[in-house]
């Protein structure tokens with residue numbers, strides 16, 4: 001192990017642990033704010049740290065296009081470039097190529113595509129993706145995978161997963177082992193339990209220090225997502241961190257921790273904050289709604305974030321309606337603070353063996369509105 005992962009408490013399938021990486025330690029279960037283009041949008045890194053975040057996510061796809069990985073390496077690496085001195089996990093690019101790039105051409109060795117920024121032509125292979133993430137200086141590098149579209153037939157999902165397993169082996173081969181830096185594999189197989197099992201066997205046979213579950217939260221619905229998790233996580237190594245990619249809503253995090261997931265990333269808190277939607281312990285609140293126009297109360301009287309301690313709902317509503325920059329700043333801060341507070345609550349509950357009560361109380365508050 002070039003990294004350390006210790007777990008000291010379990011509550012059912014849930015684990016309480018700590019991940020030790022080159023740039024610091026991460027208390028798990030953990031939520032990673034998304035810092036796609038070397039910034040968590042509308043937030044200074046110091047503010048992101050103040051919310052309690054201990055690790056950020058960056059994207060190979062965006063940074064290879066602009067300013068390029070070579071430029072970031074010349075300037076001292078991604079941590080220095082964005083003034084974030086805690087751990088960074090970088091995604092490997094396949095998902096963003098599928099969701100953003102133009103004129104994609106997939107072959108058995110990689111993918112050729114056009115930049116969504118200027119139409120320039122680029123190519124990603126497992127080797128190039130790992131090289132880019134090395135240039136960025138990621139603490140956690142993600143294997144390069146082929147992102148199975150959803151929905152997919154069993155045959156389509158099998159072919160896609162098996163290509164990703166070949167690319168996982170090439171990613172491992174290309175990865176340079178160094179203390180505090182590691183490589184995670186990505187479990188594929190869509191919603192098919194047999195394919196998920198085959199993917200887990202293939203990845204554990206190659207050997208990774210952490211395992212991500214990809215291809216969920218793509219429209220299958222929460223019930224199906226939880227079912228696939230229940231069919232997947234029990235077969236992953238107990239001593240390695242598990243990362244559910246791109247998830248999710250607060251209720252998704254609670255349910256996925258209950259099913260053995262240790263790490264999450266999702267654009268929801270930052271993206272919805274920019275559009276005026278606050279994530280709160282009593283469910284989402286849309287600050288653009290006229291009912292807030294004269295409301296002097298804070299967004300959440302029990303929240304200690306700057307948006308809730310310094311401003312009224314009426315003011316947050318005004319900022320959104322006036323399209324003022326401070327609006328997205330305050331709501332992004334609140335949402336990231338709330339997500340970190342939820343993760344701290346989950347960590348405490350797993351440690352105390354009270355996760356079922358925590359989950360029940362969470363669901364009751366969300367339903368109360």
Ligand SMILES: CC#C[C@H]1NC(N)=Nc2cc3[nH]c(NC)nc3cc21
Nearest residue numbers: 092094095147148214215217245246
């Ligand atoms: C199929 C597959 C797959 C995964 N592969 C890689 N490299 N990154 C991902 C990022 C994601 N973001 C979301 N949001 C729902 N789902 C994701 C899934 C993946």
